[in-house]
Amino acid sequence: MRAKEIVFISGKGGTGKTTITSSFVNWLYKNGYEFVIADADVDAADMHILLAPRILxxxxxxxxxxxxxxxxxxTSCDLCRQYCRFEAIDIINSEYIVNPFRCDGCGLCQLVCPVDAIDMIPQTVGEWYVSDTNSGKMVHAKLYPGAENSGNLVTMVKHQAHLITDENDIPLIVVDGPPGIGCPVTSSLSGASYAIIAAEPTLSAIHDMERxxxxxxxxxxxxxIIINKATLNEKNTQSIKDYANKRDIPVIGEIPFSRCVVDSLVDLKFTTDGCPELRDIFDKMFKKILEGLK
Ligand code: SF4
Ligand code: SF4
Known part of the structure; x- marks a missing residue:
């Protein structure tokens, strides 16, 4: 059976999404669950900092x-330069040169060139990895600075995670999704079983949570929804709960603002290990996530 995917997203960066995802991963591992981790935040992957993967x-x-x-x-007919709507072709010292930063790869110049003088060269724009961590197998990736196609790379990361779960009969993939609502987020949501939104009680985070x-x-x-740092602004926390109630969206849990979260991360510890005072909250919250999968 195809593994289920729980995807953590946030709408906005900096809401604690990856901290919550890695805590969930650590909790699953300590409670004996089998799963594969997929870090789909390929533009700014950071799960590896806590999970310390050993690349296989x-x-x-x-x-x-x-x-x-x-x-x-x-033959300097100039057709390619005239047709290129991205203005990616320049004449430098009487030679036709493509500016790779402008070229969109549409291939029109190759079609119009009467002497077949243009090649389309595939570009290596990133890397993906399968690794071992102390919590289980992890698929992760790195997109090179300025490179595009992050949605396709997310699809690749999830595909590789499914190959591992299929081969080893593992029932679950935990995906740390990208922030925002763009192409990589839609790729991370495609085929997902459950999306957990990490929200903070700030106006901008609420707006992005809604998106x-x-x-x-x-x-x-x-x-x-998981409300992170819920005690920072109780009025906004209540607004999130009201919003969720009106739409029948479960609020999975509220994590109070706690200094121990920062201290744990500074010490490269999972918050589930470094914050004993939050243990009950994490327990209830993560059990609820699994119940929501059924
Ligand atoms: S592939 Fe498209 S964008 Fe790139 S140079 Fe040719 S016409 Fe311009
Ligand atoms: S590359 Fe082809 S289309 Fe472009 S100027 Fe040369 S001959 Fe013309």
Whole structure:
């Protein structure tokens, strides 16, 4: 049976999504669950800082192709430059040169070139890894700075995680999703069984939480909310709860603001280990997440 996916998203960066995801991972491991971790926050992956993966397999990730002109074959007809709507082709010292930062890889120049002087060259834009951690197998990735195609890389990370769960009959994948609501988030939600939104009681986080919920609903993925640092602004925390109540969205739990969370992270500890005072809250919250999967 295909493994279920629990995806942690936030709508906005900095709400504690990865801290909560890694705490969940640590709790699952300590309670004897089998699962695979997928770090789908490929633009700014950071789960590896706590999970300290030992890389078993590393592969290049090939993104879009970029045009390249062979000037020995080029007759300087100028057609490619005229047709390129991205203004990616320049004439430098009488030679036609593609600016790789402007080229969108559409391939139109190759189509219009009368002498077949243009090649489309696939670009390596990142890497993905399968690793061992003390909590289980992990698939993670790195997109090179400025590279695009992060949605496709997220799909690759999840695909590799499913290959591991299929091969080893593991029932669950825990996905640390990207922030925002863009292409990598929609890729991380595609096929997910449950989306957990990490929300903070600030106005901007509430606004972005609403957008993340709308995105998950669009993909028919059931949603639950965890309110992080809930005691920082009780009025906004109440607004989140009211919003959730009106829409029948479960509030899975509230994590109070606690200095021990920061201290744990500074010491490279899971908060589930470094915050004994939050243990009951984590226990209840994480059990509720698993109940929501059934
Ligand atoms: S592939 Fe498209 S964007 Fe790139 S140079 Fe050719 S026409 Fe321009
Ligand atoms: S279309 Fe082909 S021949 Fe014409 S300028 Fe471009 S590369 Fe050269």
């Amino acid at each position: 397999k590393k592969e290049s990730f090939i993104g879009k192709s970029i045009a390249e002109i062979r000037n020995d074959a080029c 993340a919920i709308a995105t998950a609903k669009h993909f028919n993925v059931p949603v639950g």
